[in-house]
Amino acid sequence: GAVVSQHPSRVICKSGTSVKIECRSLDFQATTMFWYRQFPKQSLMLMATSNEGSKATYEQGVEKDKFLINHASLTLSTLTVTSAHPEDSSFYICSASGGIRTYEQYFGPGTRLTVT
Amino acid sequence: GQNIDQPTEMTATEGAIVQINCTYQTSGFNGLFWYQQHAGEAPTFLSYNVLDGLEEKGRFSSFLSRSKGYSYLLLKELQMKDSASYLCAVRDPRAGYSTLTFGKGTMLLVSP
Numbered sequence: 001g002a003v004v005s006q007h008p009s010r011v012i013c014k015s016g017t018s019v020k021i022e023c024r025s026l027d028f029q030a031t032t033m034f035w036y037r038q039f040p041k042q043s044l045m046l047m048a049t050s051n052e053g054s055k056a057t058y059e060q061g062v063e064k065d066k067f068l069i070n071h072a073s074l075t076l077s078t079l080t081v082t083s084a085h086p087e088d089s090s091f092y093i094c095s096a097s098g099g100i101r102t103y104e105q106y107f108g109p110g111t112r113l114t115v116t
Numbered sequence: 117g118q119n120i121d122q123p124t125e126m127t128a129t130e131g132a133i134v135q136i137n138c139t140y141q142t143s144g145f146n147g148l149f150w151y152q153q154h155a156g157e158a159p160t161f162l163s164y165n166v167l168d169g170l171e172e173k174g175r176f177s178s179f180l181s182r183s184k185g186y187s188y189l190l191l192k193e194l195q196m197k198d199s200a201s202y203l204c205a206v207r208d209p210r211a212g213y214s215t216l217t218f219g220k221g222t223m224l225l226v227s228p
Contacts, residue, residue, distance in 0.1 A: 034215070043203060043220040044159070093158050095216075103147055103166070103207065105216060107158040 006108035020080045021111045023094030029074035030096035038091040084115040120219035127225045136189045138204030147207040150189045199226045
């Protein structure tokens with residue numbers, strides 16, 4: 001139980017385009033979903049937290065107009081990187097809470113974004 | 117502010133025991149997690165401590181001292197597959213949900 005999927009697992013896009021990453025909780029209702037970014041050999045940095053049906057809360061320094069987060073249902077959250085630049089290339093990981101172990105965040109497998 | 121410190125790298129040999137330390141200073145505390153992360157993969161849950169003391173789960177144990185802001189992850193009978201990054205994360209309750217603040221991770225290399 002408590003499986004979280006992400007799609008796509010890898011994406012390459014051209015500079016200036018937008019890319020959408022989906023995060024789904026497959027067997028539980030995720031009341032809260034989190035989006036992280038991880039650069040090589042660095043730790044996970046929380047970008048934003050979203051609760052179903054409400055606006056996402058962004059961490060300091062994260063541009064909300066560039067990283068659009070939608071949490072339209074209890075099983076789906078999307079992150080759209082708009083007008084992507086090479087410096088946005090990173091590993092994006094989502095997590096979800098709301099499973100049986102309410103204290104735990106369940107992580108998706110991550111999405112490797114490369115902007116050329 | 118949030119500050120979580122753990123060593124950057126550690127090395128150990130197969131079959132040995134290794135202890136990875138984590139110290140934290142955070143504005144709030146509602147539990148400490150340890151995750152294992154292999155390169156290019158998402159973190160996987162290892163342990164959760166909210167009360168002081170030692171939690172044992174197979175080859176892995178985790179200890180917490182809230183008064184000292186200190187935790188450690190103990191790995192016994194090391195195997196090659198244990199080579200990975202180990203992330204310490206503190207759960208910080210705010211605004212009705214709990215966020216995790218991660219340390220930078222400790223890269224453990226297990227050699228034959």
